[in-house]
Amino acid sequence: MAISARYTRYLVLAVVGLTFFYFVTRSSFQLPSTASLPKPKPTYEDFKSQKPHNTGINSTERVNATFVTLARNSDIWEIAKSIRTVEDRFNRNFNYDWVFLNDQDFDEDFKKLTTSLASGTTHYGRIPKEHWSYPEWIDQDKAREVREDMGRRKIIYGDSESYRHMCRYESGFFFRHPLMMNYEYYWRVEPSVELFCDVPRDPFLFMKQNNKKYSFVISLLEYIDTIPTLWDSAKKFLKEHPEHIADNNAMDFVSEDGGETYNKCHFWSNFEIGSLEWLRSQAYIDYFTSLDHDGGFFYERWGDAPVHSIAAATMLKRDEIHFFDEIAYYHNPFTHCPSSEQTRLDLRCHCKPHDNFDWKDYSCTNRWFSVNNLQKPDGWD
Ligand code: GDP
Ligand code: MN
Numbered sequence: 183m184a185i186s187a188r189y190t191r192y193l194v195l196a197v198v199g200l201t202f203f204y205f206v207t208r209s210s211f212q213l214p215s216t217a218s219l220p221k222p223k224p225t226y227e228d229f230k231s232q233k234p235h236n237t238g239i240n241s242t243e244r245v246n247a248t249f250v251t252l253a254r255n256s257d258i259w260e261i262a263k264s265i266r267t268v269e270d271r272f273n274r275n276f277n278y279d280w281v282f283l284n285d286q287d288f289d290e291d292f293k294k295l296t297t298s299l300a301s302g303t304t305h306y307g308r309i310p311k312e313h314w315s316y317p318e319w320i321d322q323d324k325a326r327e328v329r330e331d332m333g334r335r336k337i338i339y340g341d342s343e344s345y346r347h348m349c350r351y352e353s354g355f356f357f358r359h360p361l362m363m364n365y366e367y368y369w370r371v372e373p374s375v376e377l378f379c380d381v382p383r384d385p386f387l388f389m390k391q392n393n394k395k396y397s398f399v400i401s402l403l404e405y406i407d408t409i410p411t412l413w414d415s416a417k418k419f420l421k422e423h424p425e426h427i428a429d430n431n432a433m434d435f436v437s438e439d440g441g442e443t444y445n446k447c448h449f450w451s452n453f454e455i456g457s458l459e460w461l462r463s464q465a466y467i468d469y470f471t472s473l474d475h476d477g478g479f480f481y482e483r484w485g486d487a488p489v490h491s492i493a494a495a496t497m498l499k500r501d502e503i504h505f506f507d508e509i510a511y512y513h514n515p516f517t518h519c520p521s522s523e524q525t526r527l528d529l530r531c532h533c534k535p536h537d538n539f540d541w542k543d544y545s546c547t548n549r550w551f552s553v554n555n556l557q558k559p560d561g562w563d
Pocket of ligand 1: 257283372
């Protein structure tokens with residue numbers, strides 16, 4: 183009797199245990215109905231046969247425009263990131279061309295990868311030697327001494343020769359490279375940048391339809407040690423060529439005393455969407471040629487950002503310059519993130535609002551809004 187009572191207890195325990203086990207794992211005992219079966223995963227062949235481009239936005243009107251990137255072969259992985267972000271947030275729906283420029287030949291790896299990432303047609307150009315070397319009027323010994331001195335003074339890129347050629351090229355030549363001559367507008371993209379929001383409308387079309395010639399997303403103060411005589415040089419040019427000064431220009435963005443001194447404000451040119459026809463205009467070419475003869479690209483370290491900005495602020499009408507609030511952008515170390523929460527949600531942005539540089543100390547974007555009496559976006563402090 184004692185034995186059978188023990189077995190009964192084990193039997194009850196076993197039944198309770200099995201019942202518990204059944205309920206806990208019940209779902210795995212049930213066969214799914216056909217409706218809830220997962221779809222078979224697409225194969226690689228399916229993936230290849232899909233059209234990756236031209237999804238989403240239904241745009242018919244196009245502008246004669248291109249992305250343009252100046253890069254070295256060694257920039258390959260950093261430019262890959264930039265292309266990916268621009269394609270994902272904008273160009274996969276538009277397929278604009280992409281022009282790559284380099285002072286050396288691009289290698290096959292660079293071309294293969296960038297062509298695979300870009301949805302539009304890619305073009306690769308080598309920069310002619312005359313556009314990436316010393317003009318004859320430059321004293322190269324003096325230029326070297328300047329680099330050594332600026333290196334000792336720890337001025338950013340102060341000791342770099344290639345950086346100076348790069349700044350001069352971006353200031354005066356990229357827009358007249360043979361590959362660029364067929365286009366009307368450009369969007370400059372550098373390695374390692376990021377876009378944080380969907381770009382909801384075609385910025386090229388916006389520029390064209392609204393007669394904009396130059397645009398920016400971040401503006402800030404320049405290091406004065408890199409441009410001690412740039413303003414003097416620009417003033418001299420404008421005095422010699424008053425015909426190039428625009429009516430209703432934005433001089434008050436770059437000068438607070440009617441043009442006497444420069445306040446160091448400039449548009450950050452690692453992002454630019456602009457008119458190539460403006461840069462190829464007599465006014466801009468005369469301006470660049472005059473600055474180039476003054477030698478500051480080599481005897482100082484003039485950046486293309488203040489060079490473009492001073493030109494835009496004096497030789498364009500103020501309403502030909504546009505601030506693209508909706509293009510959320512990062513280039514080390516600054517971010518533009520739209521102030522308005524509604525904009526960030528509508529455009530599926532993933533930037534941190536706190537990182538927005540617009541209203542921080544070194545930004546000039548606040549000034550841009552006040553000198554132009556523009557209404558600040560919602561959420562702006
Ligand atoms: P930063 O943004 O001022 O720190 O300067 P970057 O190093 O980003 O250079 C600005 C742009 O010029 C980038 O698109 C670089 O890829 C490009 N760049 C800089 N130096 C050279 C160079 O020596 N050769 C070429 N081909 N491109 C350069
Ligand atoms: Mn850069």
